[in-house]
Amino acid sequence: MDRKLKEAIASKLMLLATVFSSLLIFAVVIGLIQKSRPILATHSLSELLLSSSWFPLRGEFGFYPFIIGTIWVTVLAMLFSLPLCLLTSIYLAEYAPAKIRAFIKPLIDLLAGIPSVVYGLWGILIVVPLIKDYVAPFFGYSATGYCLLAGGIVLAIMVFPIIIAVSEEVFRAVPHEIREVSLALGATKWQTVKHVALRAALPGVIAAIVLGFSRAFGETMAVMMVVGNVARVPSSVFEPAYPLTALIANNYGEMMSVPLYDSALLLSALILLLVILFFSIAARIVLLRIERRVM
Amino acid sequence: MPKFKPHIRVKNLNLFYEGHHALKDITVDIPEKEITAIIGPSGCGKTTLLKSLNRLIDLVDGIEISGEVIVDGEDIYSTKVDVTYIRKKIGMLGQKPYPLPMSIYDNVAYGPRIHGMRKKKELDGIVEHYLEVAGLWDEVKDRLKSPASMLSAGQQQRLCLARSLAVEPEIILGDEPTSALDPISSKRIEEVFIALKKDYTIVIVTHILRQAVRLADYVIFLYMGDVIEQGPAKEIFENPKEERTKAYIGGEIS
Ligand SMILES: Nc1ncnc2c1ncn2[C@@H]1O[C@H](COP(=O)(O)OP(=O)(O)OP(=O)(O)O)[C@@H](O)[C@H]1O
Numbered sequence: 440m441d442r443k444l445k446e447a448i449a450s451k452l453m454l455l456a457t458v459f460s461s462l463l464i465f466a467v468v469i470g471l472i473q474k475s476r477p478i479l480a481t482h483s484l485s486e487l488l489l490s491s492s493w494f495p496l497r498g499e500f501g502f503y504p505f506i507i508g509t510i511w512v513t514v515l516a517m518l519f520s521l522p523l524c525l526l527t528s529i530y531l532a533e534y535a536p537a538k539i540r541a542f543i544k545p546l547i548d549l550l551a552g553i554p555s556v557v558y559g560l561w562g563i564l565i566v567v568p569l570i571k572d573y574v575a576p577f578f579g580y581s582a583t584g585y586c587l588l589a590g591g592i593v594l595a596i597m598v599f600p601i602i603i604a605v606s607e608e609v610f611r612a613v614p615h616e617i618r619e620v621s622l623a624l625g626a627t628k629w630q631t632v633k634h635v636a637l638r639a640a641l642p643g644v645i646a647a648i649v650l651g652f653s654r655a656f657g658e659t660m661a662v663m664m665v666v667g668n669v670a671r672v673p674s675s676v677f678e679p680a681y682p683l684t685a686l687i688a689n690n691y692g693e694m695m696s697v698p699l700y701d702s703a704l705l706l707s708a709l710i711l712l713l714v715i716l717f718f719s720i721a722a723r724i725v726l727l728r729i730e731r732r733v734m
Numbered sequence: 735m736p737k738f739k740p741h742i743r744v745k746n747l748n749l750f751y752e753g754h755h756a757l758k759d760i761t762v763d764i765p766e767k768e769i770t771a772i773i774g775p776s777g778c779g780k781t782t783l784l785k786s787l788n789r790l791i792d793l794v795d796g797i798e799i800s801g802e803v804i805v806d807g808e809d810i811y812s813t814k815v816d817v818t819y820i821r822k823k824i825g826m827l828g829q830k831p832y833p834l835p836m837s838i839y840d841n842v843a844y845g846p847r848i849h850g851m852r853k854k855k856e857l858d859g860i861v862e863h864y865l866e867v868a869g870l871w872d873e874v875k876d877r878l879k880s881p882a883s884m885l886s887a888g889q890q891q892r893l894c895l896a897r898s899l900a901v902e903p904e905i906i907l908g909d910e911p912t913s914a915l916d917p918i919s920s921k922r923i924e925e926v927f928i929a930l931k932k933d934y935t936i937v938i939v940t941h942i943l944r945q946a947v948r949l950a951d952y953v954i955f956l957y958m959g960d961v962i963e964q965g966p967a968k969e970i971f972e973n974p975k976e977e978r979t980k981a982y983i984g985g986e987i988s
């Protein structure tokens with residue numbers, strides 16, 4: 440066949456695939472908006488988002504506790520994982536001898552492949568009892584262990600591999616020569632890492648963190664297993680919470696006889712999606728600005 | 735024995751890259767406050783020798799090194815020596831300009847800052863002074879805060895030179911510092927080097943014989959890891975003693 444023709448077909452095909460996949464996101468958003476209409480028609484958005492009374496049988500759908508639950512679990516997970524992930528990836532990329540790296544890298548990649556349910560079980564068997572018997576009493580709380588803290592810990596461990604893998608790659612992509620420049624000026628290794636490598640890697644590291652955040656936000660199974668699932672605004676990390684994802688997964692298809700229930704759940708899915716979109720866009724903007732400033 | 739005051743004395747330096755004998759029993763003296771050119775064909779060990787002079791070679795995994803490099807009477811490979819101190823004293827300019835990912839100002843201020851200087855006023859003075867010395871001040875004085883990567887390659891290389899000078903080294907090493915530049919930028923760098931030699935000991939590696947002729951006071955000819963000949967530039971270029979030096983200068987080996 441003519442080379443030019445092949446070229447034309449290939450590029451058209453790729454364009455088509457690209458258009459199709461970008462249309463998907465619109466299709467999903469439009470579908471969700473369509474389905475959430477009934478509830479939006481009968482309830483004001485501020486009531487849905489800010490009210491704490493969740494009584495579907497009475498027609499009251501306040502998502503506030505679920506939104507707070509989602510945010511808290513995510514924030515806790517990031518608080519636990521960020522410092523550890525950053526230090527680990529810096530160690531692996533900058534300090535670890537080749538042998539240690541070759542040993543640890545696959546282990547971390549392996550963590551990424553473990554199914555969510557397994558993390559959930561591990562949370563129930565280890566994290567929950569630990570919190571119930573030691574951590575909560577230590578801080579003067581009595582708790583079942585099925586709580587925000589457990590959700591945050593399990594989630595933190597689940598986002599580990601992504602953030603570490605991506606940010607380690609980012610660090611290794613920083614040209615060796617600019618480290619040499621810094622060392623040749625008499626900087627110590629740590630000064631070089633802090634002022635040069637970290638700085639050059641910053642946009643990529645932020646991308647890694649956002650990736651982690653998006654996963655944390657949307658992760659359902661493991662969190663649902665340990666977080667307690669009580670529709671109430673938690674007042675401490677030892678209290679149960681009920682993230683949006685868990686709400687959807689627990690109830691969709693079950694409670695469909697209750698009027699407006701499915702519409703309410705799809706609205707919460709829409710909220711989740713919009714928040715994640717918002718995060719990614721915000722991250723892009725931050726990234727662009729940083730790149731313009733330092734690169 | 736040399737008739738000049740050596741600033742760097744390399745004695746029986748041997749270096750192996752995982753079995754490959756890259757520097758073979760090198761013994762050379764490098765004169766103070768003059769320009770020394772290291773010449774020789776590709777792969778003969780010029781970069782390796784240069785990086786041995788400020789211990790940047792330490793960064794390469796799996797090397798084996800023996801011998802002495804004595805600077806100001808002190809062996810820089812002695813275990814008592816602080817390597818950051820050595821590198822502060824012996825600056826380096828690379829083959830390609832590598833600006834740090836920060837502003838023009840911060841690039842020059844980087845060295846002084848990591849060595850503990852905090853005062854804004856003094857830093858301003860240092861930045862201006864060394865950008866002047868490197869012949870870049872007039873071109874950048876109005877945009878010190880913009881990213882260094884926005885400069886042209888030639889400007890970047892002068893920035894890198896200013897950055898090296900800002901830590902106040904005594905010795906400047908340059909590894910083919912003009913090879914990535916256009917002729918005009920190369921010429922400017924050469925002029926700066928000539929102006930610098932009254933205060934600094936300069937060692938440059940170069941592929942370009944004519945550049946060595948233009949710049950060098952002293953020449954070291956390396957061939958496959960051996961020093962074949964060393965001496966004042968005039969002698970080496972006009973009256974080389976060794977056959978291989980003659981062949982290299984005559985353009986028969988490259
Ligand atoms: N990191 C390394 N590992 C193994 N061998 C190396 C390494 N660096 C250099 N060599 C080898 O050591 C020898 C000297 O290399 P070097 O870079 O010092 O040569 P050079 O004279 O600077 O060459 P060029 O003019 O091409 O820059 C070469 O044979 C090279 O292949």
Ligand SMILES: [Mg+2]
Nearest residue numbers: 780781782909
């Ligand atoms: Mg070289």
